[in-house]
Amino acid sequence: AQTVTQSQPEMSVQEAETVTLSCTYDTSESDYYLFWYKQPPSRQMILVIRQEAYKQQNATENRFSVNFQKAAKSFSLKISDSQLGDAAMYFCAYRSSDSGYALNFGKGTSLLVTP
Amino acid sequence: DTGVSQNPRHKITKRGQNVTFRCDPISEHNRLYWYRQTLGQGPEFLTYFQNEAQLEKSRLLSDRFSAERPKGSFSTLEIQRTEQGDSAMYLCASSLNQGIAKNIQYFGAGTRLSVL
Numbered sequence: 001a002q003t004v005t006q007s008q009p010e011m012s013v014q015e016a017e018t019v020t021l022s023c024t025y026d027t028s029e030s031d032y033y034l035f036w037y038k039q040p041p042s043r044q045m046i047l048v049i050r051q052e053a054y055k056q057q058n059a060t061e062n063r064f065s066v067n068f069q070k071a072a073k074s075f076s077l078k079i080s081d082s083q084l085g086d087a088a089m090y091f092c093a094y095r096s097s098d099s100g101y102a103l104n105f106g107k108g109t110s111l112l113v114t115p
Numbered sequence: 116d117t118g119v120s121q122n123p124r125h126k127i128t129k130r131g132q133n134v135t136f137r138c139d140p141i142s143e144h145n146r147l148y149w150y151r152q153t154l155g156q157g158p159e160f161l162t163y164f165q166n167e168a169q170l171e172k173s174r175l176l177s178d179r180f181s182a183e184r185p186k187g188s189f190s191t192l193e194i195q196r197t198e199q200g201d202s203a204m205y206l207c208a209s210s211l212n213q214g215i216a217k218n219i220q221y222f223g224a225g226t227r228l229s230v231l
Contacts, residue, residue: 004157033218037222043224044118044119044222044223044224044225045158045206045222046222047219047220047221050218050219091157091158093157095218100163100171101146101148101163101171101210102148102160102163102171102173103148103150103158103160103220104160105157105158105159106157107155107156107157108155108156108157
């Protein structure tokens with residue numbers, strides 16, 4: 001089974017600054033999908049950004065961008081111009097493209113945004 | 116479109132009792148997933164439906180757990196003879212299998228189970 005590792009249990013960033021959350025994964029597959037989900041306290045998980053492994057271009061969604069390094073099996077999330085509303089748990093997730101539809105999640109990184 | 120709906124939001128039960136949770140997916144989403152999330156962990160996959168067919172089950176889904184999706188609409192997850200180790204947040208997600216939203220799973224707010 002593929003494993004997803006988030007090595008930063010907690011991160012802190014000042015409002016308007018930039019922060020990068022790390023994620024590495026282990027797989028022998030060549031085609032797959034990677035996701036970052038955000039889970040605010042006591043609220044549902046929402047998708048932040050996704051990346052298809054066959055695409056070389058890094059995905060971008062407004063203030064959120066990823067650095068996808070396929071050879072290194074690394075998928076970090078960069079949040080620019082951090083806002084108080086960005087405070088949440090962030091989960092990195094992996095999904096195989098041809099062996100099931102389950103998402104494999106990391107343990108998450110808790111992001112604190114300070115004024 | 117009101118998103119994925121889960122009921123109840125909280126459930127407290129005594130060890131040994133049976134509990135049932137309900138999930139209403141986003142309308143027209145033909146795929147439905149159940150996950151379990153314990154404190155300090157990411158969600159763990161339990162099972163997956165395409166329409167009414169249960170196509171994948173995790174080894175985490177012991178024989179005390181059963182899930183159904185009659186008519187390919189809402190789904191129920193039942194836990195029989197609950198144990199304290201079953202205490203967790205149970206998350207439901209749904210997705211389409213075509214279009215630009217393909218492969219994106221949309222999550223509900225979850226049902227938090229506490230087994231006393």
